[in-house]
Amino acid sequence: MSVTNREVILGIGGGIAAYKSADVLRRLQDHGYSVTVVPTPSSLNFVGAATWEALSHRAVTTQVWEKVEDVRHISLAKLANFFLIAPATADLIARLAAGRADDLLTNLVLASDAPKMIVPAMHPSMWLDAATVANVATLRSRGFHVMEPEVGRLTGTDVGQGRFPDTAAILSEFIDFTGARLDLAGKRIIVTAGGTREAIDPVRFIGNKSSGKQGVALAKAAASRGAKVELIAANIETDGLEGIEITHVVTADEMLEALKLSFGTCDILVMSAAVADAKPITSAQEKIKKAALTSIDLELNPDLLAVLLPLKSRQVVVGFAAETNDLIASATSKLEKKGLDLIYVNDVSGGAIFGSEETEGTILFRDGKQVGISRQTKDTLANLLLDYALKQLG
């Protein structure tokens, strides 16, 4: 699955309404969806692959026998977050209901768990035929969302239910169906994640226990809501984060340099990274022998948020605090000192939270408001913090 949650397979059945789906494709793109078009072979009689390739800027194939080396019925199935099959003919609906896999689209439908919406279009007699009625009921019982065709004039002079709905109606139903919250579209968000490391010598460093999970959850959540995200990643794995710009850093100084480059143009900064408070005054070029390791001279790292504070204009800045005692008092003083708009504080006494999939804590705001967060997944907290940050952005 794509992390941006907006990868759509647009399936095209072999009906005259296929030409109207060119507009559906354009509007999907306008709404921030990335679309791969998969026409059935018969639909190419109405609209050719070249049209779909030109509009989608992606390769278009109809059979599993094309681009075999890409194993597209599996790779596209893994990529897809949603399917929109529009138009769906009586034959395509019958093949889907029967679980056939005789072209690329029907293979994909079987191979993917992604939610699927179908927009039928056909002559009213075919729509009302007992076979189609039964097939539609089968698909609905399997969780397919089948849009009702419109009542009106068909391609010939006949009138009845079977018309392909307007693009706007399809888009509106699809957006509701996908639950797509693209409320961060057009916003630039920086998330720092992980823990910085300060070299003592070529093999040793001062570091901390931050796993980076909360930061990665924030970056993914922001991207899935349409934001342009830069993840400044300190010593964490960043595989599988397609669609997110990753800047790798090791030390606090490197993180500060990366932040200085991007902060001016961002809307929201979420500082979830654990920045090492101090670094060795000198980092040895060669490994220090253990006999000489009885003490290390340290100096404080810059406070990154404090350095950025004078550069702050419209940006909303979210901080994190991991505390073992006096949680609220410590976090409140950090909120003020660092010029934060909100801070999430969690109790890490006893090693809780680090590396865990879940979190528990309190969000504090500048006006003194506090929101308690009972045990939640880090994904849920990520979306909640983004909701509050967006509200502050206005």
Ligand code: CTP
């Ligand atoms: N932070 C920062 N620069 C630092 C240290 C921390 O910008 N040198 C940020 C963190 O990313 C976090 C917030 O400040 O969002 C609070 O981090 P924390 O380590 O709790 O704050 P410190 O100022 O280091 O306070 P303490 O004395 O409790 O370590």
